[in-house]
Amino acid sequence: MAGSIRKMPWSLLVGVAISLAIGPGIPNIAASEEHPVSGEIVVTLLGTGGPEPTATRFGPATLIQAGGLSLLFDAGRGVTVRLYQLGISSGKGIDAVFLTHYHSDHVEGLPDLWMTGYMFGPFGSRSRPLRLWGPSDGKEPSGAARIAKGLTEAFSDDTRIREADEHIATIATQIEARDFQPDRVVFDESGVKVTAFTVDHGDLVKPSVGYRIDYGSRSVTLSGDTKFSENLIKFASGTDLLIHEVFAMSPQLATLPQLKPVADHHSSPEQAGAVFSRVKPKLAAYSHLVLLGVSADEILSRTRGAYQGPVAAGEDLMRFEVGNSIVVKRWNQDLRRYSD
Ligand SMILES: [Zn+2]
Numbered sequence: 495m496a497g498s499i500r501k502m503p504w505s506l507l508v509g510v511a512i513s514l515a516i517g518p519g520i521p522n523i524a525a526s527e528e529h530p531v532s533g534e535i536v537v538t539l540l541g542t543g544g545p546e547p548t549a550t551r552f553g554p555a556t557l558i559q560a561g562g563l564s565l566l567f568d569a570g571r572g573v574t575v576r577l578y579q580l581g582i583s584s585g586k587g588i589d590a591v592f593l594t595h596y597h598s599d600h601v602e603g604l605p606d607l608w609m610t611g612y613m614f615g616p617f618g619s620r621s622r623p624l625r626l627w628g629p630s631d632g633k634e635p636s637g638a639a640r641i642a643k644g645l646t647e648a649f650s651d652d653t654r655i656r657e658a659d660e661h662i663a664t665i666a667t668q669i670e671a672r673d674f675q676p677d678r679v680v681f682d683e684s685g686v687k688v689t690a691f692t693v694d695h696g697d698l699v700k701p702s703v704g705y706r707i708d709y710g711s712r713s714v715t716l717s718g719d720t721k722f723s724e725n726l727i728k729f730a731s732g733t734d735l736l737i738h739e740v741f742a743m744s745p746q747l748a749t750l751p752q753l754k755p756v757a758d759h760h761s762s763p764e765q766a767g768a769v770f771s772r773v774k775p776k777l778a779a780y781s782h783l784v785l786l787g788v789s790a791d792e793i794l795s796r797t798r799g800a801y802q803g804p805v806a807a808g809e810d811l812m813r814f815e816v817g818n819s820i821v822v823k824r825w826n827q828d829l830r831r832y833s834d
């Protein structure tokens with residue numbers, strides 16, 4: 495049944511949800527998505543783009559599944575759409591959300607994830623608060639708490655109406671924000687440990703963190719948004735999979751003064767290659783690719799000037815199964831499943 499539910503269109507899923515609601519309850523779509531085999535970390539790039547509203551690369555968001563948990567890192571534009579393509583509920587399918595920093599392209603999918611998540615249906619049906627982690631900027635309320643407070647206020651008409659009209663539980667409409675100081679473990683549940691570490695996204699873009707996720711002997715490190723960062727190299731030491739941001743532009747665009755501050759906040763392919771050559775992960779992969787007038791192939795060849803190890807240019811829905819080796823899978827949109 496699990497596999498068949500994943501391929502059903504939404505109209506049929508509504509039927510299944512309604513018919514099962516009378517009997518054993520609403521189907522847990524998240525449970526229908528195969529969870530990783532024991533000991534593996536499965537990483538899915540839900541969005542690999544930047545602020546540009548393109549249909550081919552959605553905003554930054556990475557799903558990490560391990561120990562029976564599904565953790566979301568950043569919630570860029572379109573995150574709920576990508577989750578739904580995978581048959582994962584934006585509500586009960588996500589156990590926690592972690593933000594790297596507060597630039598809009600990393601956060602703008604959050605209202606959608608939060609509100610779609612508390613609606614009834616296989617795409618939602620969260621029965622507890624959305625749990626949100628974010629780095630503290632030292633103010634009160636800080637970071638994630640400010641977002642939680644603001645969203646709750648901005649959309650209070652929706653929660654009020656749905657609670658009264660659709661009997662959505664109040665607890666499901668709440669956001670539980672947890673701010674943290676970086677360079678420490680910020681989450682430790684079901685054998686999955688998440689460590690947040692400071693990265694360098696420019697003097698005015700603070701706080702900004704990357705994350706390392708450890709599960710058993712496996713680990714994955716996410717750079718967040720950063721220039722070349724020694725602290726990232728330190729925290730990524732010994733990691734299996736290193737997912738790194740990259741920014742590159744054509745020589746013509748590089749002459750535009752408006753793009754200089756943007757370029758100064760990110761890593762070039764050469765700088766990322768220098769990081770990879772120090773960390774030596776089993777696999778390096780790019781996500782959050784901001785490519786202005788250059789191709790993904792071009793950034794890979796520029797990376798190889800500094801790093802000869804394995805490196806992949808991420809695509810939306812690309813999946814990495816981190817076990818004894820790392821298996822890379824691509825989403826086949828025609829078949830609506832992963833190709834082998
Ligand atoms: Zn940023």
Ligand SMILES: [Zn+2]
Pocket residue numbers: 544554597599600719782
């Ligand atoms: Zn960004």
